[in-house]
Amino acid sequence: MRILIAEDDKDSQKLLTRILEKENYEVVIADDGRMAWEIFQTEDFRLVITDWIMPRMKGLELCEKIRTKEKPGYVYIILVTSKEEKADLVRALDAGADDYVTKPYDRGELLARVRAGQRIINLEQTISEKNRELFLEKEKSERLLLSIFPRFIADRLKQDSSPIADSLAEASVLFAGINDFSSLVAQKTPIEVVDLLGQVFSAFDRLAEQRGLEKIKTLGDIYMAAAGVPVPRPDHAEAVAELAFAMQAEMVRFDAGLDAPFQLRVGVSSGPVVAGVIGTAKLAYDLWGDTVSTAAHMEATGLAGSIQVSAETYQRLQKNFVFEERGEFYVSGKGNIRTYLLEGRK
Protein backbone atom coordinates (compact mmCIF):
# COMPACT_ATOMS: atom_id res chain seq x y z
CA MET A 1 0.00 0.00 0.00
CA ARG A 2 1.16 3.53 -0.82
CA ILE A 3 1.31 5.96 2.07
CA LEU A 4 1.61 9.73 1.69
CA ILE A 5 3.50 11.41 4.54
CA ALA A 6 3.27 15.14 5.15
CA GLU A 7 6.10 16.09 7.50
CA ASP A 8 8.46 19.05 7.42
CA ASP A 9 11.15 17.74 9.82
CA LYS A 10 13.77 15.76 7.95
CA ASP A 11 14.65 13.45 10.83
CA SER A 12 10.97 12.60 11.30
CA GLN A 13 10.64 11.99 7.56
CA LYS A 14 13.53 9.53 7.61
CA LEU A 15 12.25 7.76 10.70
CA LEU A 16 8.72 7.31 9.37
CA THR A 17 10.03 6.15 6.00
CA ARG A 18 12.36 3.62 7.61
CA ILE A 19 9.65 2.19 9.91
CA LEU A 20 7.07 1.89 7.14
CA GLU A 21 9.32 0.67 4.33
CA LYS A 22 10.59 -2.09 6.60
CA GLU A 23 6.98 -3.31 6.70
CA ASN A 24 6.83 -3.17 2.85
CA TYR A 25 4.74 -0.04 2.61
CA GLU A 26 5.54 2.30 -0.27
CA VAL A 27 6.19 5.77 1.12
CA VAL A 28 5.94 9.16 -0.61
CA ILE A 29 7.17 12.18 1.35
CA ALA A 30 5.84 15.73 1.16
CA ASP A 31 7.80 18.47 2.94
CA ASP A 32 4.67 20.35 3.96
CA GLY A 33 0.89 20.35 3.75
CA ARG A 34 0.71 22.24 0.46
CA MET A 35 3.07 19.79 -1.26
CA ALA A 36 1.11 16.88 0.21
CA TRP A 37 -2.13 18.35 -1.18
CA GLU A 38 -0.62 18.78 -4.64
CA ILE A 39 0.67 15.22 -4.67
CA PHE A 40 -2.62 13.87 -3.32
CA GLN A 41 -4.63 15.42 -6.14
CA THR A 42 -2.60 13.74 -8.87
CA GLU A 43 -1.84 10.33 -7.40
CA ASP A 44 -3.75 7.55 -5.71
CA PHE A 45 -3.24 7.28 -1.95
CA ARG A 46 -5.50 5.48 0.45
CA LEU A 47 -3.54 6.30 3.61
CA VAL A 48 -2.11 9.66 4.62
CA ILE A 49 0.03 10.37 7.68
CA THR A 50 0.31 14.08 8.34
CA ASP A 51 2.02 16.21 10.92
CA TRP A 52 -0.07 18.90 12.59
CA ILE A 53 2.20 21.95 12.46
CA MET A 54 3.81 22.46 9.06
CA PRO A 55 4.70 25.45 6.91
CA ARG A 56 2.41 26.51 4.01
CA MET A 57 -0.50 24.27 5.06
CA LYS A 58 -1.21 22.73 8.44
CA GLY A 59 -2.30 19.15 8.96
CA LEU A 60 -5.84 20.11 9.93
CA GLU A 61 -6.33 22.03 6.69
CA LEU A 62 -4.86 19.13 4.71
CA CYS A 63 -7.37 16.78 6.39
CA GLU A 64 -10.28 19.07 5.53
CA LYS A 65 -9.17 19.41 1.91
CA ILE A 66 -8.75 15.66 1.48
CA ARG A 67 -12.26 15.09 2.83
CA THR A 68 -13.80 17.54 0.39
CA LYS A 69 -11.98 16.12 -2.62
CA GLU A 70 -14.12 13.77 -4.65
CA LYS A 71 -12.04 10.71 -5.37
CA PRO A 72 -12.97 7.06 -5.62
CA GLY A 73 -12.06 5.06 -2.52
CA TYR A 74 -11.82 6.05 1.11
CA VAL A 75 -8.68 7.79 2.36
CA TYR A 76 -7.60 6.95 5.91
CA ILE A 77 -5.87 9.84 7.64
CA ILE A 78 -3.58 9.59 10.66
CA LEU A 79 -2.54 12.86 12.31
CA VAL A 80 0.88 12.80 13.98
CA THR A 81 1.17 15.39 16.72
CA SER A 82 2.72 16.26 20.04
CA LYS A 83 -0.46 18.07 21.00
CA GLU A 84 -2.27 16.15 23.69
CA GLU A 85 -5.16 18.29 24.84
CA LYS A 86 -8.58 16.74 24.27
CA ALA A 87 -9.81 19.83 22.47
CA ASP A 88 -7.04 19.45 19.89
CA LEU A 89 -7.86 15.79 19.35
CA VAL A 90 -11.53 16.66 18.86
CA ARG A 91 -10.52 19.26 16.28
CA ALA A 92 -8.38 16.69 14.50
CA LEU A 93 -11.17 14.12 14.29
CA ASP A 94 -13.72 16.73 13.24
CA ALA A 95 -11.36 17.95 10.52
CA GLY A 96 -11.45 14.48 9.01
CA ALA A 97 -8.64 12.55 10.64
CA ASP A 98 -9.49 8.93 11.39
CA ASP A 99 -6.81 8.44 14.03
CA TYR A 100 -3.87 10.18 15.63
CA VAL A 101 -0.54 9.30 17.15
CA THR A 102 1.44 11.53 19.45
CA LYS A 103 5.11 12.36 19.07
CA PRO A 104 7.57 10.97 19.79
CA TYR A 105 5.82 7.96 18.40
CA ASP A 106 6.20 4.41 19.39
CA ARG A 107 7.10 2.25 16.42
CA GLY A 108 4.75 -0.57 17.44
CA GLU A 109 1.84 1.80 18.04
CA LEU A 110 2.35 3.59 14.73
CA LEU A 111 2.41 0.34 12.77
CA ALA A 112 -0.66 -0.96 14.64
CA ARG A 113 -2.58 2.18 13.70
CA VAL A 114 -1.47 1.90 10.08
CA ARG A 115 -2.65 -1.71 10.02
CA ALA A 116 -5.99 -0.63 11.49
CA GLY A 117 -6.27 1.90 8.67
CA GLN A 118 -5.43 -0.77 6.15
CA ARG A 119 -8.26 -2.95 7.48
CA ILE A 120 -10.71 -0.10 7.02
CA ILE A 121 -9.48 0.51 3.48
CA ASN A 122 -9.66 -3.19 2.61
CA LEU A 123 -13.20 -3.32 3.99
CA GLU A 124 -14.20 -0.30 1.93
CA GLN A 125 -12.67 -1.84 -1.20
CA THR A 126 -14.56 -5.07 -0.57
CA ILE A 127 -17.81 -3.17 -0.20
CA SER A 128 -17.11 -1.19 -3.38
CA GLU A 129 -16.42 -4.39 -5.28
CA LYS A 130 -19.62 -5.98 -3.97
CA ASN A 131 -21.57 -2.87 -4.97
CA ARG A 132 -20.09 -3.07 -8.44
CA GLU A 133 -21.06 -6.73 -8.72
CA LEU A 134 -24.57 -5.88 -7.51
CA PHE A 135 -24.81 -3.12 -10.09
CA LEU A 136 -23.76 -5.48 -12.88
CA GLU A 137 -26.28 -8.07 -11.73
CA LYS A 138 -28.96 -5.42 -11.59
CA GLU A 139 -28.08 -4.37 -15.13
CA LYS A 140 -28.26 -7.99 -16.23
CA SER A 141 -31.68 -8.39 -14.61
CA GLU A 142 -32.81 -5.14 -16.20
CA ARG A 143 -31.72 -6.34 -19.64
CA LEU A 144 -33.53 -9.61 -19.10
CA LEU A 145 -36.67 -7.80 -17.98
CA LEU A 146 -36.56 -5.55 -21.03
CA SER A 147 -36.17 -8.57 -23.28
CA ILE A 148 -39.52 -9.78 -21.95
CA PHE A 149 -41.50 -6.56 -21.50
CA PRO A 150 -41.58 -3.19 -23.23
CA ARG A 151 -39.76 -0.63 -21.08
CA PHE A 152 -42.99 1.29 -20.44
CA ILE A 153 -44.56 -1.87 -19.02
CA ALA A 154 -41.42 -3.00 -17.14
CA ASP A 155 -41.28 0.35 -15.33
CA ARG A 156 -44.92 0.01 -14.33
CA LEU A 157 -44.42 -3.55 -13.09
CA LYS A 158 -41.51 -2.42 -10.92
CA GLN A 159 -43.75 0.15 -9.25
CA ASP A 160 -46.80 -2.08 -8.91
CA SER A 161 -47.11 -5.80 -9.59
CA SER A 162 -50.89 -5.80 -10.03
CA PRO A 163 -52.26 -6.77 -13.49
CA ILE A 164 -51.92 -4.25 -16.31
CA ALA A 165 -54.70 -3.87 -18.86
CA ASP A 166 -54.63 -0.86 -21.12
CA SER A 167 -57.28 -0.14 -23.69
CA LEU A 168 -55.73 1.34 -26.83
CA ALA A 169 -58.01 2.83 -29.47
CA GLU A 170 -55.66 2.42 -32.41
CA ALA A 171 -53.04 -0.25 -33.05
CA SER A 172 -52.00 -2.63 -35.81
CA VAL A 173 -51.21 -6.27 -35.23
CA LEU A 174 -49.14 -8.57 -37.45
CA PHE A 175 -48.91 -12.33 -37.50
CA ALA A 176 -46.34 -14.09 -39.68
CA GLY A 177 -46.22 -17.83 -40.20
CA ILE A 178 -43.76 -19.94 -42.17
CA ASN A 179 -45.72 -21.70 -44.86
CA ASP A 180 -45.78 -25.49 -44.61
CA PHE A 181 -43.16 -25.34 -41.89
CA SER A 182 -43.81 -28.77 -40.36
CA SER A 183 -43.40 -30.58 -43.65
CA LEU A 184 -40.33 -28.63 -44.60
CA VAL A 185 -38.52 -29.48 -41.38
CA ALA A 186 -39.72 -33.06 -41.07
CA GLN A 187 -36.21 -34.39 -41.73
CA LYS A 188 -34.56 -32.07 -39.21
CA THR A 189 -33.78 -32.91 -35.60
CA PRO A 190 -35.58 -30.89 -32.90
CA ILE A 191 -32.40 -28.95 -32.14
CA GLU A 192 -31.97 -28.12 -35.83
CA VAL A 193 -35.60 -26.98 -36.03
CA VAL A 194 -35.22 -24.74 -32.99
CA ASP A 195 -32.00 -23.35 -34.40
CA LEU A 196 -33.65 -22.53 -37.73
CA LEU A 197 -36.59 -20.84 -36.06
CA GLY A 198 -34.17 -19.00 -33.81
CA GLN A 199 -32.35 -17.58 -36.81
CA VAL A 200 -35.59 -16.49 -38.49
CA PHE A 201 -37.14 -14.96 -35.38
CA SER A 202 -33.89 -13.22 -34.40
CA ALA A 203 -33.91 -11.56 -37.81
CA PHE A 204 -37.56 -10.53 -37.29
CA ASP A 205 -36.72 -9.18 -33.82
CA ARG A 206 -34.03 -7.01 -35.34
CA LEU A 207 -36.39 -5.74 -38.06
CA ALA A 208 -39.12 -4.96 -35.52
CA GLU A 209 -36.72 -3.15 -33.19
CA GLN A 210 -35.29 -1.08 -36.04
CA ARG A 211 -38.79 0.15 -36.86
CA GLY A 212 -39.86 0.77 -33.29
CA LEU A 213 -42.42 -2.01 -33.22
CA GLU A 214 -43.11 -4.37 -30.35
CA LYS A 215 -42.52 -8.07 -30.78
CA ILE A 216 -45.30 -9.66 -28.73
CA LYS A 217 -44.60 -13.38 -28.85
CA THR A 218 -43.91 -16.46 -30.93
CA LEU A 219 -46.01 -19.55 -31.00
CA GLY A 220 -44.43 -22.46 -32.86
CA ASP A 221 -43.54 -21.01 -36.25
CA ILE A 222 -45.85 -17.99 -35.82
CA TYR A 223 -44.38 -14.57 -35.05
CA MET A 224 -46.57 -11.79 -33.61
CA ALA A 225 -45.74 -8.10 -33.53
CA ALA A 226 -47.64 -4.85 -33.14
CA ALA A 227 -47.36 -1.11 -33.60
CA GLY A 228 -49.09 1.47 -31.41
CA VAL A 229 -48.55 -0.55 -28.22
CA PRO A 230 -47.76 0.06 -25.39
CA VAL A 231 -47.34 3.67 -26.55
CA PRO A 232 -49.78 4.90 -29.23
CA ARG A 233 -48.42 6.12 -32.56
CA PRO A 234 -50.49 7.60 -35.39
CA ASP A 235 -48.57 5.72 -38.13
CA HIS A 236 -49.08 2.26 -36.61
CA ALA A 237 -50.54 0.78 -39.80
CA GLU A 238 -47.70 2.15 -41.96
CA ALA A 239 -45.13 0.83 -39.49
CA VAL A 240 -46.58 -2.66 -39.56
CA ALA A 241 -46.78 -2.56 -43.37
CA GLU A 242 -43.09 -1.67 -43.56
CA LEU A 243 -42.24 -4.47 -41.17
CA ALA A 244 -44.23 -6.91 -43.27
CA PHE A 245 -42.30 -5.89 -46.41
CA ALA A 246 -39.00 -6.25 -44.57
CA MET A 247 -39.94 -9.67 -43.25
CA GLN A 248 -40.89 -10.94 -46.68
CA ALA A 249 -37.61 -9.63 -48.10
CA GLU A 250 -35.71 -11.30 -45.28
CA MET A 251 -37.35 -14.63 -46.10
CA VAL A 252 -36.32 -14.35 -49.73
CA ARG A 253 -32.69 -13.94 -48.61
CA PHE A 254 -32.82 -16.59 -45.90
CA ASP A 255 -31.11 -19.88 -46.71
CA ALA A 256 -32.64 -22.56 -44.54
CA GLY A 257 -30.56 -25.27 -46.20
CA LEU A 258 -33.68 -27.12 -47.26
CA ASP A 259 -35.01 -28.42 -50.52
CA ALA A 260 -37.40 -25.48 -50.70
CA PRO A 261 -36.96 -21.96 -49.31
CA PHE A 262 -39.10 -20.62 -46.46
CA GLN A 263 -42.11 -18.59 -47.49
CA LEU A 264 -43.99 -16.33 -45.14
CA ARG A 265 -47.72 -15.80 -44.75
CA VAL A 266 -48.29 -12.40 -43.17
CA GLY A 267 -51.60 -11.23 -41.78
CA VAL A 268 -52.38 -7.71 -40.51
CA SER A 269 -55.34 -6.00 -38.94
CA SER A 270 -55.86 -2.62 -37.28
CA GLY A 271 -58.15 -1.21 -34.63
CA PRO A 272 -58.65 -1.15 -30.87
CA VAL A 273 -56.78 -3.63 -28.66
CA VAL A 274 -56.44 -4.38 -24.98
CA ALA A 275 -52.80 -4.69 -24.03
CA GLY A 276 -51.25 -5.71 -20.76
CA VAL A 277 -49.87 -8.26 -18.36
CA ILE A 278 -52.09 -10.65 -16.47
CA GLY A 279 -51.60 -13.53 -14.05
CA THR A 280 -49.01 -14.02 -11.33
CA ALA A 281 -46.67 -16.57 -12.90
CA LYS A 282 -44.76 -16.67 -16.20
CA LEU A 283 -45.76 -13.10 -16.92
CA ALA A 284 -45.85 -11.87 -20.48
CA TYR A 285 -47.02 -8.78 -22.33
CA ASP A 286 -49.89 -9.70 -24.64
CA LEU A 287 -52.75 -8.26 -26.67
CA TRP A 288 -56.40 -9.15 -26.78
CA GLY A 289 -59.46 -8.17 -28.80
CA ASP A 290 -61.11 -8.48 -32.15
CA THR A 291 -58.21 -6.79 -33.94
CA VAL A 292 -55.88 -9.51 -32.70
CA SER A 293 -58.09 -12.39 -33.73
CA THR A 294 -58.70 -10.82 -37.13
CA ALA A 295 -54.96 -10.39 -37.72
CA ALA A 296 -54.43 -14.05 -36.76
CA HIS A 297 -57.12 -15.03 -39.19
CA MET A 298 -55.49 -12.93 -41.91
CA GLU A 299 -52.31 -14.93 -41.44
CA ALA A 300 -54.00 -18.32 -41.23
CA THR A 301 -55.92 -17.75 -44.47
CA GLY A 302 -53.09 -15.86 -46.17
CA LEU A 303 -50.97 -16.78 -49.17
CA ALA A 304 -47.34 -17.83 -49.06
CA GLY A 305 -45.11 -14.86 -49.85
CA SER A 306 -47.99 -12.37 -49.45
CA ILE A 307 -49.27 -9.84 -46.93
CA GLN A 308 -53.00 -10.13 -46.31
CA VAL A 309 -54.70 -7.27 -44.50
CA SER A 310 -58.18 -6.68 -43.16
CA ALA A 311 -60.51 -3.96 -44.37
CA GLU A 312 -59.65 -1.93 -41.30
CA THR A 313 -55.97 -1.87 -42.26
CA TYR A 314 -56.78 -1.29 -45.91
CA GLN A 315 -58.80 1.81 -45.01
CA ARG A 316 -55.84 3.25 -43.10
CA LEU A 317 -53.28 2.51 -45.84
CA GLN A 318 -55.10 2.79 -49.16
CA LYS A 319 -53.94 6.37 -49.75
CA ASN A 320 -50.22 5.53 -49.80
CA PHE A 321 -50.05 1.82 -50.57
CA VAL A 322 -51.06 -0.44 -53.45
CA PHE A 323 -53.50 -3.26 -52.80
CA GLU A 324 -55.17 -6.08 -54.67
CA GLU A 325 -58.59 -6.94 -53.42
CA ARG A 326 -58.66 -10.62 -52.59
CA GLY A 327 -62.28 -11.13 -51.83
CA GLU A 328 -64.46 -12.16 -48.95
CA PHE A 329 -63.97 -14.95 -46.49
CA TYR A 330 -66.39 -16.39 -44.02
CA VAL A 331 -65.13 -16.30 -40.49
CA SER A 332 -67.07 -18.03 -37.76
CA GLY A 333 -68.48 -15.48 -35.35
CA LYS A 334 -67.77 -12.59 -37.72
CA GLY A 335 -69.46 -13.56 -40.94
CA ASN A 336 -67.99 -12.51 -44.30
CA ILE A 337 -64.91 -10.34 -44.09
CA ARG A 338 -63.22 -8.59 -47.00
CA THR A 339 -59.46 -8.96 -47.32
CA TYR A 340 -56.74 -7.31 -49.37
CA LEU A 341 -53.23 -8.21 -50.44
CA LEU A 342 -50.69 -5.48 -49.73
CA GLU A 343 -48.55 -5.17 -52.87
CA GLY A 344 -46.33 -2.16 -52.30
CA ARG A 345 -46.03 1.55 -51.79
CA LYS A 346 -47.51 4.07 -54.18
Next chain:
Amino acid sequence: MTATHDPTIGEKIIVTVDSDLEDLIPGFLENRNRDIKSIFDALTRDDYAAIAKLGHTMKGVGGGYGFDAITDTGRLIEQAAKDKNPQKIKASLNELSDYLERIEIVFESS
Protein backbone atom coordinates in the same frame (compact mmCIF):
# COMPACT_ATOMS: atom_id res chain seq x y z
CA MET B 1 14.81 1.28 22.82
CA THR B 2 16.12 2.37 26.28
CA ALA B 3 18.39 5.08 27.70
CA THR B 4 20.47 4.86 30.81
CA HIS B 5 21.14 8.42 31.94
CA ASP B 6 24.04 8.40 34.36
CA PRO B 7 24.28 11.82 36.04
CA THR B 8 27.97 11.39 36.93
CA ILE B 9 29.96 13.84 34.85
CA GLY B 10 32.22 12.24 32.26
CA GLU B 11 30.76 8.79 32.50
CA LYS B 12 29.39 7.19 29.37
CA ILE B 13 25.64 7.07 28.85
CA ILE B 14 24.50 3.87 27.16
CA VAL B 15 21.64 4.29 24.73
CA THR B 16 20.12 1.26 23.05
CA VAL B 17 18.80 1.97 19.58
CA ASP B 18 16.97 -0.21 17.05
CA SER B 19 19.53 -1.55 14.60
CA ASP B 20 17.14 -0.68 11.73
CA LEU B 21 17.99 2.96 12.38
CA GLU B 22 21.76 2.59 12.61
CA ASP B 23 22.57 4.43 9.39
CA LEU B 24 20.27 7.33 10.33
CA ILE B 25 21.85 8.01 13.74
CA PRO B 26 24.92 10.03 12.66
CA GLY B 27 22.74 12.48 10.71
CA PHE B 28 20.23 12.67 13.56
CA LEU B 29 22.92 13.49 16.14
CA GLU B 30 24.56 15.99 13.81
CA ASN B 31 21.22 17.77 13.54
CA ARG B 32 20.91 17.91 17.33
CA ASN B 33 24.33 19.54 17.57
CA ARG B 34 23.18 21.94 14.90
CA ASP B 35 20.01 22.62 16.93
CA ILE B 36 22.16 23.55 19.96
CA LYS B 37 24.10 26.05 17.88
CA SER B 38 20.89 27.44 16.34
CA ILE B 39 19.30 27.93 19.74
CA PHE B 40 22.36 29.73 21.09
CA ASP B 41 22.26 31.98 18.03
CA ALA B 42 18.54 32.62 18.52
CA LEU B 43 19.19 33.55 22.16
CA THR B 44 21.51 36.34 21.03
CA ARG B 45 18.59 37.77 19.06
CA ASP B 46 15.97 37.05 21.76
CA ASP B 47 14.16 34.99 19.11
CA TYR B 48 12.11 32.86 21.48
CA ALA B 49 9.67 31.81 18.75
CA ALA B 50 12.50 30.13 16.86
CA ILE B 51 13.76 28.52 20.06
CA ALA B 52 10.28 27.21 20.92
CA LYS B 53 10.00 25.73 17.43
CA LEU B 54 13.35 23.99 17.69
CA GLY B 55 12.50 22.72 21.15
CA HIS B 56 9.17 21.46 19.84
CA THR B 57 10.83 19.58 17.00
CA MET B 58 13.41 18.07 19.35
CA LYS B 59 10.63 16.98 21.70
CA GLY B 60 8.78 15.28 18.84
CA VAL B 61 11.69 13.43 17.29
CA GLY B 62 14.05 12.36 20.09
CA GLY B 63 12.15 9.44 21.56
CA GLY B 64 11.32 8.02 18.13
CA TYR B 65 15.03 7.40 17.54
CA GLY B 66 15.50 5.98 21.02
CA PHE B 67 16.74 9.15 22.73
CA ASP B 68 14.09 9.91 25.34
CA ALA B 69 16.47 12.38 26.99
CA ILE B 70 16.43 14.49 23.82
CA THR B 71 12.62 14.52 23.93
CA ASP B 72 12.73 15.61 27.58
CA THR B 73 15.24 18.37 26.83
CA GLY B 74 13.19 19.54 23.89
CA ARG B 75 10.13 19.82 26.13
CA LEU B 76 12.10 21.89 28.66
CA ILE B 77 13.50 24.17 25.97
CA GLU B 78 10.09 24.69 24.36
CA GLN B 79 8.54 25.64 27.71
CA ALA B 80 11.46 27.83 28.68
CA ALA B 81 11.19 29.65 25.36
CA LYS B 82 7.47 30.22 25.94
CA ASP B 83 8.40 31.59 29.40
CA LYS B 84 11.20 33.67 27.80
CA ASN B 85 13.65 32.22 30.32
CA PRO B 86 17.16 32.32 28.81
CA GLN B 87 18.83 30.79 31.87
CA LYS B 88 16.74 27.67 31.69
CA ILE B 89 17.33 27.44 27.97
CA LYS B 90 21.09 27.69 28.40
CA ALA B 91 21.06 25.14 31.20
CA SER B 92 19.12 22.71 29.01
CA LEU B 93 21.48 23.28 26.11
CA ASN B 94 24.51 22.61 28.28
CA GLU B 95 22.93 19.46 29.59
CA LEU B 96 22.10 18.35 26.05
CA SER B 97 25.60 19.12 24.84
CA ASP B 98 27.07 17.08 27.66
CA TYR B 99 24.66 14.26 26.94
CA LEU B 100 25.61 14.14 23.29
CA GLU B 101 29.29 14.01 24.25
CA ARG B 102 28.78 11.09 26.57
CA ILE B 103 26.35 8.82 24.77
CA GLU B 104 27.49 5.42 23.62
CA ILE B 105 25.02 3.76 21.31
CA VAL B 106 24.28 0.07 21.35
CA PHE B 107 22.32 -1.18 18.37
CA GLU B 108 19.94 -4.02 18.92
CA SER B 109 17.41 -5.74 16.67
CA SER B 110 13.84 -5.06 17.71
